Amino acid sequence: MNQAEILERLIGLVHDAAPPGLALDGSTQLFEGGLGLDSFGAVDLIGRIEEALAMQFVDDDFAPEHFTLGTLAEIVAKRRAEAAR
Amino acid sequence: VLGSPPSAPWPPQNAPAALHTTPPLAPVLALVDGPAELPVCAVPVCAVEPVACELDGAVAPCALVVVPAPCPLLVGDPGDSPPAPSPPSVLAQPAAPRAATADAVTMTAAKHLRACTRPGYARRAATARGMRAGRAGTLLAWRRLMLDAFAHAFDGDGTLCDEREALPMGAVRARGLALGELLAAAGVDPSERVALRPANSAASAAALLFFVSEGRPVALLPPRADAPASCRAELVPDADAPLGVRLVVAPRPPVAGARGVALSTSGSLGRPKVALHEHAALAANAAACVTRLGLTRADRVAIPVPIFHMFGLGAALVPALLAGASIDVQERSNVVRFVARERAFDPTCAFMTPTFARLALAARHGARAYRVTVVAGDRMPRAALEAYEARYGVVAPLYGSTELGAIAACSPHDDLDARAATVGAPLDGVTVALEPIDDDVLGAGAREIRVRHANGFAGYLDALGDVTPRALEGDLWRTKDLGELTKEGRLRVLGRADHAVKRDGVLVMLADLEAELAALTGGAACVVLGGDTTRGAELVACVAPADGGAALDAPSVRAAAQGALPSYAVPDRVVALDALPITSTGKIDRAALRRRHGGTEGP
Numbered sequence: 001m002n003q004a005e006i007l008e009r010l011i012g013l014v015h016d017a018a019p020p021g022l023a024l025d026g027s028t029q030l031f032e033g034g035l036g037l038d039s040f041g042a043v044d045l046i047g048r049i050e051e052a053l054a055m056q057f058v059d060d061d062f063a064p065e066h067f068t069l070g071t072l073a074e075i076v077a078k079r080r081a082e083a084a085r
Numbered sequence: 086v087l088g089s090p091p092s093a094p095w096p097p098q099n100a101p102a103a104l105h106t107t108p109p110l111a112p113v114l115a116l117v118d119g120p121a122e123l124p125v126c127a128v129p130v131c132a133v134e135p136v137a138c139e140l141d142g143a144v145a146p147c148a149l150v151v152v153p154a155p156c157p158l159l160v161g162d163p164g165d166s167p168p169a170p171s172p173p174s175v176l177a178q179p180a181a182p183r184a185a186t187a188d189a190v191t192m193t194a195a196k197h198l199r200a201c202t203r204p205g206y207a208r209r210a211a212t213a214r215g216m217r218a219g220r221a222g223t224l225l226a227w228r229r230l231m232l233d234a235f236a237h238a239f240d241g242d243g244t245l246c247d248e249r250e251a252l253p254m255g256a257v258r259a260r261g262l263a264l265g266e267l268l269a270a271a272g273v274d275p276s277e278r279v280a281l282r283p284a285n286s287a288a289s290a291a292a293l294l295f296f297v298s299e300g301r302p303v304a305l306l307p308p309r310a311d312a313p314a315s316c317r318a319e320l321v322p323d324a325d326a327p328l329g330v331r332l333v334v335a336p337r338p339p340v341a342g343a344r345g346v347a348l349s350t351s352g353s354l355g356r357p358k359v360a361l362h363e364h365a366a367l368a369a370n371a372a373a374c375v376t377r378l379g380l381t382r383a384d385r386v387a388i389p390v391p392i393f394h395m396f397g398l399g400a401a402l403v404p405a406l407l408a409g410a411s412i413d414v415q416e417r418s419n420v421v422r423f424v425a426r427e428r429a430f431d432p433t434c435a436f437m438t439p440t441f442a443r444l445a446l447a448a449r450h451g452a453r454a455y456r457v458t459v460v461a462g463d464r465m466p467r468a469a470l471e472a473y474e475a476r477y478g479v480v481a482p483l484y485g486s487t488e489l490g491a492i493a494a495c496s497p498h499d500d501l502d503a504r505a506a507t508v509g510a511p512l513d514g515v516t517v518a519l520e521p522i523d524d525d526v527l528g529a530g531a532r533e534i535r536v537r538h539a540n541g542f543a544g545y546l547d548a549l550g551d552v553t554p555r556a557l558e559g560d561l562w563r564t565k566d567l568g569e570l571t572k573e574g575r576l577r578v579l580g581r582a583d584h585a586v587k588r589d590g591v592l593v594m595l596a597d598l599e600a601e602l603a604a605l606t607g608g609a610a611c612v613v614l615g616g617d618t619t620r621g622a623e624l625v626a627c628v629a630p631a632d633g634g635a636a637l638d639a640p641s642v643r644a645a646a647q648g649a650l651p652s653y654a655v656p657d658r659v660v661a662l663d664a665l666p667i668t669s670t671g672k673i674d675r676a677a678l679r680r681r682h683g684g685t686e687g688p
Contacts, residue, residue, distance in 0.1 A: 032417060039419040039444045039671075040664060043632055046421075046448050059451050062424035064248065 001080070006053065007073035013048050014069070017041065026070025034068070055079040235298030235368065241382050241409030245294075246430055247287040247416060249324075254409075260288070260328055261295030264320075271334050273318045278302035278342040278550060280316035281330075283393045285416040288329020289322050290392055294406060297346060300364045304347035304546070305393040308669075310357070313347075315340045315550025342550030345543055348395055350487045359546040360488045362399075370490040370540035371403035373513040377494045378457060378481060380434065382409035387432035389418035389441065394670060396461045399490040400483055401436040410434075420445045427453070434458070438671040439465035442473050442480070447632040452476040457497040459483050463672055464578065466600055467505040468608070474501075484508035484578055488555070489541040489562060493517070493576045507575035514539035517576055518561055519568060533582050534568040535561035567594070586615035586624065588653035593624070598654055602626055605645045609637055610665045613656060614679050626656035627678050629665045637661040658683070 001009075011024045018024060018035055028034045030042070037045060050056055053076055061075045239258035244251045252260070265275075273279065281296065281303050283289035296303035304316055312319045317339055323331035345361040380386070386405040390397040392414055405412045413430040415422060423435075423445060433456040437445070442460055446469075458473070461483040465473075470480050481504060483494035495509035503509065511517045519532035537560055544552040555562065567579040580596035595613040602611040608631040613624055626646075628637050639659040646655045660682045666674040 030421070031419065037419070037421075038667075039421075039441060039448075040667065042419055042421045043444045043448045047632065056450055059424050059449055059453070060428065062421045062448075063428070064422075064425055067421075 001053075001077075003073050003077045006076050006080075007069060009053060010049065010069050010073055010076070013052060014045065024069065026068065026073065028069045030067045030069070030072070049076060053080065055083055235294075235406070238298065238406045238409065243382060243409050243411040245287045245290055246411070246413045247285070247290075248422075248426065248429070250287050252287050252291060257291045257294060260291045261298070264292055264295050264328055264330070265299070267328065267332055268318065271318065271332055273332075273334065274339060275299075275301055276341065276344075277318065277339045278304055278313075278316050278347070280304045280306055280312040280319040281393075282306045282308070282312075282319065282321050284322040285388070285392055285397075285414045285418065286322060286324075286329060287414060288324075290402060290412070290414045292320055292328070292330050293392060293398070294402070297364060297367065297403060298406075300344065302342055302344050302347075304359065305349070305398070307349050307357075307391075307393060310349060313359070313546070313550065314548050315342050315546075340550050343543070343546065343552040345552075346398075347546050348393070348398070348487055360542040361544055361546045361552055362490065362542050366540040366543070367399060367403060367490065368407070369514060370399055370512070370538075371407055373515075373540070374400050374404040374483075374491050374494065375408045377496055377509070377512055378404065378434070378459060379497055380404055380408035380410055384408060384410040384434050384456065385413070385430060385432045386410050387413045387415065387423070387426065387430060387435040389415040389423050389426075390436055390438065390462075391670065395485060395487045395490055396436065396483075400459065400461065400485060400494075405434075420448045424449060436461075438462040439469065440667065440671050440673070443469050444632070446473050446476065449476075454478045457481050459494070461485060462670065464580075464596060466603065468604075470505050471501075480504060482508045484576065486564065487542075489536055489538045489564075492536055492538065492564075495575075499575075503571075503573070503575055507571060507577045510573075510575050511536075517568075517570065519570060520561070522567075522582060531567055531582070531585065532569065534564045534566045534576065534578065536564060537561055584615065588624070593654055595624075598624070598626075598650075598656075601650060601654070602628065602642070602646060602656075605649055606637060606642055607631060607634060609634065609642075610673070612665060612673055612675060612678055614675070614682065623658075623683075624654075624656040625658045625660065625683050627660045627662055627665060627682055629662045636663070 007026055014028075014035055015024065018028075022028065022034065030037050030045075035041070046057060049072075055076055056079065057075070058079075061079070066072055066075055239254045241254055243254050245254065245257050246252070268275075268279065279296065279302070281289070281292060283293050283305060293303070293305070295301075304313055306312060306319075317335040317337050319333045319335075320330040321333060322329065343361060345363045346367055347359050347361050350358045350360060374380070384405070386401060388397055388401045388405070390401065392398050392402050402412065402414070411430075413426055413432060415426055418441075420441065423437075423441075426432075435455055436459045439460050440463065442458065442465065453476070455478040458477060458480050459482075460480055465480065465482060470482075474480055479497045481495040481497050481499070483491055485491040485493075491512055492515055493508045493511045495504045495507065499509060516537040518535045518537070520535050522531045522533050541562060542555060544554040546552055565582045567582050567585065569577050569579065571577060580594050584595040586593050586595070593615075595615055598613045599611045602613070603609055606628060610629045610631065612627045614627065615624060626642070628639075628642055630637055639661040642661065643656060643659045646659075666677040668674045
C-alpha cells in the first residue's frame with residue numbers, strides 16, 4: 001500500500017466523524033481548524049489507524065508537523081515499512 | 086523568633102510600598118527549622134496560627150508562622166548541621182484568634198518544636214526562649230514573607246515555556262515590569278483589579294505571575310466569561326502584542342476593590358461564583374504544595390491543565406515558580422500535543438486529570454519515567470493508577486477546590502496503597518474534620534469532609550467587587566464531599582455528599598457503584614445518577630465502552646450487575662452510550678447526563 005492509498009484509508013477512517021462540509025485531503029488539520037479532534041477523538045483515531053493499517057505509532061510521531069492527514073499518512077507508511085523489514 | 090536576627094536591615098529598604106497597607110493579616114513570629122532540601126526560592130509553611138501579640142505595648146492580631154529553616158529570607162544558625170527529612174507537617178491550630186503574650190507565643194513555638202524529635206529542634210526551642218525579649222527587628226510581616234518568596238522566584242535559571250517561546254525567568258520578570266509600566270501609562274492604579282483572560286501560554290502565565298507576585302488585584306476569567314463590572318481594565322491574549330497580551334481599558338471610573346486573586350468556580354451546577362484568594366494565602370498554599378510534592382529547581386513541570394483554574398494555578402504554576410522549576414504551559418492541550426511537548430520540553434512532573442492520564446496511556450505504547458504525575462479533579466481508580474505508574478512513574482493524587490485551593494496531596498514517597506486509596510495527608514495549614522451528616526437520606530455513618538484552611542479563600546466576590554466573607558460552620562468549611570481518615574491521617578475522598586443515595590436502608594455511594602460497574606464491564610466508563618430520593622432512590626447507570634472496547638449492551642450490563650451486586654445496588658436502568666460527555670475541564674459532565682438520561686437528583 002503506497003502513501004496515497006494510505007491517505008485514502010485515513011480519509012475513510014475520519015470521514016464519518018469529520019465536521020460536515022470539511023474538505024478531506026492531505027492538508028486537513030487534525031485539531032483546530034480541521035477535524036477538531038480532542039483527546040478522546042485523537043485516542044480513538046490512533047487506535048483505529050493502528051488496527052486498520054496494522055502498525056503502531058511511537059511517541060516521536062506525535063509532533064506538531066504531523067498534525068495533518070497528509071503527514072500522518074507519511075508516518076503510517078514509514079512505520080509500516082519498518083515493520084515489514 | 087528562633088534563630089539569630091537577620092543580618093540585613095529589616096524591613097528591607099526596597100520593600101514595595103503596597104506591602105505596608107497590612108490589615109487584616111499580620112506579622113510572623115516564629116521560625117522553626119524543618120524539611121530537608123528546601124528549594125532555594127520556596128518558603129514552605131509548616132503552620133500558621135492566628136494569635137494576638139503584644140507589640141510595642143499594644144495588642145495586635147498576628148499570625149504565628151512556622152517555617153522551615155534554613156530559609157533564604159531568614160537567617161538561621163550558621164553552625165547548624167544540614168536538616169534531616171521532613172517532620173510531621175500537620176499541626177493543630179486554635180479555633181479562633183486568642184490573646185497571647187510574647188511568652189505564650191514562645192510557648193506555642195516550643196510546643197511545635199517538641200513535636201519534632203530531632204536534636205536540632207530542641208536546640209532551636211532553647212533559642213526560642215530568647216524571644217521573650219521581643220526584638221522588634223526580628224518580627225516579619227507574613228505578607229512580606231510570602232511575597233518575598235516571589236521576589237526570589239525569578240532569580241533562578243528556570244524557564245517558562247510554551248510551544249512558541251521559552252522565557253528565562255529573568256525575562257518573565259522583565260515582562261511583568263513592562264506590563265506594570267503599560268498599566269501605569271494607561272492610568273490603571275496598582276490597587277485596581279484587572280481582569281485577565283489567560284490562555285495557557287507563556288505570555289499569559291508571565292502576566293498572571295506578575296499580578297500574583299506583586300500582590301496586585303486580578304480577576305482570572307475563563308475563556309467565555311464576561312469581565313466583571315468592577316474591572317474596567319482587561320488584558321486579552323494577543324500573540325501580536327509585544328507582551329503577548331493587549332490592554333483594554335473601558336472609559337469609566339475605577340472601582341476600588343478587595344485585594345486578592347479572583348478565580349471563577351466551574352459553575353457546572355449553576356451560576357459560577359468568584360472566589361477571592363489573598364495573595365499571601367495563595368503563596369502559602371502553593372508553598373505547601375512545593376513541600377508535599379517535593380518540587381525543586383531541578384524539576385521541569387508540564388501544565389496541560391488550565392492555569393486560570395485552581396488546580397493549574399495554585400497547585401501547579403505558582404508552586405513550580407516558587408520551587409524555581411522550569412514550566413511548560415500547554416495551550417489547546419490534548420494527549421497528542423502533550424506527547425509532542427514532552428519531547429520538546431522533557432518534563433519531570435506533570436499535572437493532569439485522571440481522564441487525561443487514562444487517555445495518554447491509551448494513546449501511547451512506550452514508557453517514560455516522570456518523577457511524579459499529579460492528578461486532581463476526580464478519583465483515579467486503582468487499576469488505572471497502577472497501569473499508568475507501570476509506564477510513567479509515580480502518581481500523586483491531590484484534592485482541593487476553587488475556594489480552598491489545595492487541601493491534601495499524596496507525596497511521591499507515599500506507598501502505593503496510600504496513593505491508590507487516598508489523596509494523602511492534609512497540607513500544611515490545613516486541618517480536616519469529619520462531621521457526621523444529619524441527613525434522612527444518607528443516614529448514620531456518612532461523614533462530610535470539613536476543612537479549616539489557613540490559606541483558603543477570603544470570600545466570594547460580587548459583581549461590584551465587594552467581598553462576602555466565606556460562610557463557615559464553626560470555623561470549618563463544608564466541602565460537601567464524604568470522606569474518611571486512615572489511621573495514618575491520610576484523607577480518603579469517597580465522593581460527593583450529594584452523590585449518594587439510600588436504598589433498602591443501605592447507603593449506596595455512587596462512586597463505589599461506578600467502580601463496581603467499571604470492573605464488571607471490563608473497564609467501561611460508568612456514571613451512576615441517583616434519582617428522586619423522596620420516591621425511593623432510583624439508580625440510573627450510564628455506561629460507555631473503555632477505549633477501544635466493544636459497544637456495551639444495556640440489558641447485559643444490568644444482568645451482570647444483578648449477578649454480582651446486592652439487590653439494593655443494582656441500577657434500575659442502564660443507559661449504554663458511545664462515550665460519556667466531558668466538561669471543558671476534563672471531568673465527566675454529570676449535569677449533562679442527568680439532563681439527558683434522567684435521575685432527578687439535585688443539584
